Amino acid sequence: MKAFERKWWHSAVVYQIYPRSFMDANGDGIGDLAGIISKLDYLRQLGINLIWLSPVYRSPMDDNGYDISDYEDIAAEFGTMAEMEQLIEEAKARDIHILMDLVVNHTSDEHPWFLEALKGKDNPYRDFYIWRKPAPDGGPPNDFRSYFGGSGWAFDEASGEYYLHQFSVRQPDLNWENPRVQEEVHAMMNRWLDRGIGGFRMDVIDLIGKEVDKQIMAKGKNLHLLIHQMNRATYGARDKLTVGETWSATPEDALLYSDPERQELSMVFQFEHIKQTWDEKHGKWRSRPFELSRFKAVIDKWQTALADRGWNSLFWSNHDLPRAVSKFGDEGEYREASAKLLATALHCLKGTPYIYQGEEIGMTNVRWSTIEEYRDIESLNFYRERIAAGITHDEMMTGIHANGRDNARSPVQWDDSPHAGFTTGTPWMAVNPNYRSINVARALAEPDSILWHYQKLVALRKLYPVLVYGDYQMLFAEHPQVFAWLRRYEGDTLLVINNVSREHLTLDIPEPLQAWHGECLISNYAPRDQLAVSLELQPWESFALLIRE
Numbered sequence: 001m002k003a004f005e006r007k008w009w010h011s012a013v014v015y016q017i018y019p020r021s022f023m024d025a026n027g028d029g030i031g032d033l034a035g036i037i038s039k040l041d042y043l044r045q046l047g048i049n050l051i052w053l054s055p056v057y058r059s060p061m062d063d064n065g066y067d068i069s070d071y072e073d074i075a076a077e078f079g080t081m082a083e084m085e086q087l088i089e090e091a092k093a094r095d096i097h098i099l100m101d102l103v104v105n106h107t108s109d110e111h112p113w114f115l116e117a118l119k120g121k122d123n124p125y126r127d128f129y130i131w132r133k134p135a136p137d138g139g140p141p142n143d144f145r146s147y148f149g150g151s152g153w154a155f156d157e158a159s160g161e162y163y164l165h166q167f168s169v170r171q172p173d174l175n176w177e178n179p180r181v182q183e184e185v186h187a188m189m190n191r192w193l194d195r196g197i198g199g200f201r202m203d204v205i206d207l208i209g210k211e212v213d214k215q216i217m218a219k220g221k222n223l224h225l226l227i228h229q230m231n232r233a234t235y236g237a238r239d240k241l242t243v244g245e246t247w248s249a250t251p252e253d254a255l256l257y258s259d260p261e262r263q264e265l266s267m268v269f270q271f272e273h274i275k276q277t278w279d280e281k282h283g284k285w286r287s288r289p290f291e292l293s294r295f296k297a298v299i300d301k302w303q304t305a306l307a308d309r310g311w312n313s314l315f316w317s318n319h320d321l322p323r324a325v326s327k328f329g330d331e332g333e334y335r336e337a338s339a340k341l342l343a344t345a346l347h348c349l350k351g352t353p354y355i356y357q358g359e360e361i362g363m364t365n366v367r368w369s370t371i372e373e374y375r376d377i378e379s380l381n382f383y384r385e386r387i388a389a390g391i392t393h394d395e396m397m398t399g400i401h402a403n404g405r406d407n408a409r410s411p412v413q414w415d416d417s418p419h420a421g422f423t424t425g426t427p428w429m430a431v432n433p434n435y436r437s438i439n440v441a442r443a444l445a446e447p448d449s450i451l452w453h454y455q456k457l458v459a460l461r462k463l464y465p466v467l468v469y470g471d472y473q474m475l476f477a478e479h480p481q482v483f484a485w486l487r488r489y490e491g492d493t494l495l496v497i498n499n500v501s502r503e504h505l506t507l508d509i510p511e512p513l514q515a516w517h518g519e520c521l522i523s524n525y526a527p528r529d530q531l532a533v534s535l536e537l538q539p540w541e542s543f544a545l546l547i548r549e
């Protein structure tokens with residue numbers, strides 16, 4: 001077997017910015033590039049190496065920028081291309097690289113390619129998109145449903161044909177069977193790489209191989225070939241980080257994507273641990289309580305499957321998901337302890353950690369009572385659709401509170417001034433009312449805050465290769481409240497123990513481990529530097545102990 005090849009992004013930590021909600025520099029209520037630039041010193045202090053920047057391209061903002069009308073211009077509300085270039089440069093001066101969000105499964109309906117395509121069946125851009133004749137009854141060609149509700153087909157009066165949109169009707173799907181689409185996208189990617197970015201986060205990349213007439217959307221037959229070709233034509237020779245968003249990935253798929261020999265991607269985001277909190281039948285709008293045993297089994301499966309080949313991404317939250325501490329921790333009495341536990345778990349597993357903006361201060365979900373306070377197209381569409389189908393307001397709101405995407409999109413809480421210091425104007429979405437106690441200024445001032453806990457973990461990954469390359473072995477697999485594991489690397493052993501509950505627990509330690517002692521690298525209660533016959537664990541206690549030969 002070939003030796004495991006080391007990459008710079010193995011020890012890197014990524015921080016995700018959702019620009020609309022990060023920092024508003026000009027008071028129009030919408031976060032912007034100048035706002036991000038103003039916070040680069042903060043991010044440098046946190047120690048992160050890359051920023052995954054959710055889309056800032058020109059867009060009518062039907063899906064907050066995931067509907068792009070020009071891949072090589074910046075939305076006016078976010079700034080200018082000159083500011084984008086300044087962001088890349090100023091970040092680089094702080095050893096931070098920018099990952100651009102590559103949204104190429106679809107464009108906006110205002111993209112010039114689509115405007116051309118609408119001009120008629122003979123237009124050279126017609127085949128950039130996916131058109132089908134109506135069914136015999138005049139309805140959509142088949143019953144494929146959009147992920148945002150309703151039919152996945154929209155009718156074009158002028159030509160009498162339907163176009164495919166897996167997301168909103170304003171996000172027509174690109175036709176990846178057309179070589180010209182491939183060439184245009186590759187050329188665009190190369191121009192971004194030439195601007196000096198660190199790589200790409202690839203939006204719903206598992207959908208581009210779609211076999212439309214068979215209604216196979218994820219994992220179509222050409223998917224891996226298309227990604228391999230993209231690698232060869234663009235980033236492959238440039239040593240970049242690429243991460244694909246793949247809701248459909250099994251561990252076997254993740255190996256196909258991330259085995260370096262196959263020349264596809266650095267890693268993928270898989271969502272199996274996230275889906276453990278969704279109802280099996282009704283999906284995300286009916287949430288299922290977090291159950292540690294299921295969660296552990298999923299993490300264990302992925303850590304084991306990608307042990308020697310491929311690479312994992314590690315994340316608890318992003319702009320499409322609820323806040324980590326609200327979902328997996330305890331946002332009440334144990335908010336601080338549980339947020340630190342989640343941070344320790346994230347950084348001590350094997351893979352590249354991703355921190356979502358605000359997670360580093362333990363921001364929580366928002367809970368508004370009327371649908372008018374929500375902004376997300378997904379929540380709004382589903383609310384409308386399901387209320388019409390007879391589901392009650394309360395039931396829908398329960399679903400939105402638990403898993404709606406706006407939980408993660410309320411503005412970052414910088415300080416305790418009005419609107420949390422996010423804007424001097426009126427924010428596009430209200431700030432979480434808890435900003436007076438949960439904010440960055442306060443976290444910076446408190447030496448034992450969640451923020452400094454994150455900062456310490458990011459630094460530890462640079463100091464101790466066992467955190468990056470150590471192999472992984474689960475401990476206490478059957479324990480219903482304890483999530484623990486070992487990492488081993490060249491004579492170093494890292495032991496990580498987490499009490500994922502609000503209970504005081506007595507944990508019996510197996511005989512061979514009882515005498516272990518070493519250096520406590522991180523903890524959220526008093527540091528522990530040795531084991532014993534048993535440990536009395538505090539609620540949400542978490543620590544990592546380094547034992548050196």
Ligand code: GLC
Nearest residue numbers: 063066103167203204245320
């Ligand atoms: C991805 C994005 C999400 C977006 C969707 C369509 O899932 O993360 O925010 O709505 O793709 O582009």
Ligand code: CA
Nearest residue numbers: 024026030032
């Ligand atoms: Ca602004």
